[in-house]
Amino acid sequence: MVKRLDQLPLVDHKVDPRLEDRYRRRLHSPQSLAPNMRSRRIQLGALGLSAVLTGYIVLFADFGPEDHCFSPVRRWFNIKRHSFWSLGDRERQDLKEQGRL
Known part of the structure; x- marks a missing residue:
């Protein structure tokens, strides 16, 4: 009631x-x-x-091997991280000329 x-x-x-x-x-x-x-x-x-x-x-x-909503951001981040931590063609050539590579 x-x-x-x-x-x-x-x-x-x-x-x-x-x-x-x-x-x-x-x-x-x-x-x-x-x-x-x-x-x-x-x-x-x-x-x-x-x-x-x-x-x-x-x-x-880790969300497993299949694609998920963060996959595009991770691909972009990995490209930027790889380009930051690796040498470019010009830098590699300069180091060869200096005898450091």
């Missing part, structure tokens, strides 16, 4: 006026709205950790 709101009994909460005044002062102070330093550090740490984990999952996590 569902009761309507006007049929429910009224509850009278007795609150100490001193506590109510203290609560209202804290609620309306500007410091109560600003995040403290600890919560800001936790927020930045969580943001950094989520960015690192997202990068790891997209670029390095």
Whole structure:
């Protein structure tokens, strides 16, 4: 059986006026709205950790041999990584001329 709101009994909460005044002062102070330093550090740490984990999952996590939604990004990343860590034709020729290769 569902009761309507006007049929429910009224509850009278007795609150100490001193506590109510203290609560209202804290609620309306500007410091109560600003995040403290600890919560800001936790927020930045969580943001950094989520960015690192997202990068790891997209670029390095093992999803098996079949293609998946991150395959194009991984192919692009592997091409860029290979071009960064390998020598180009010009660099290889310069090193041969210097006798270092």
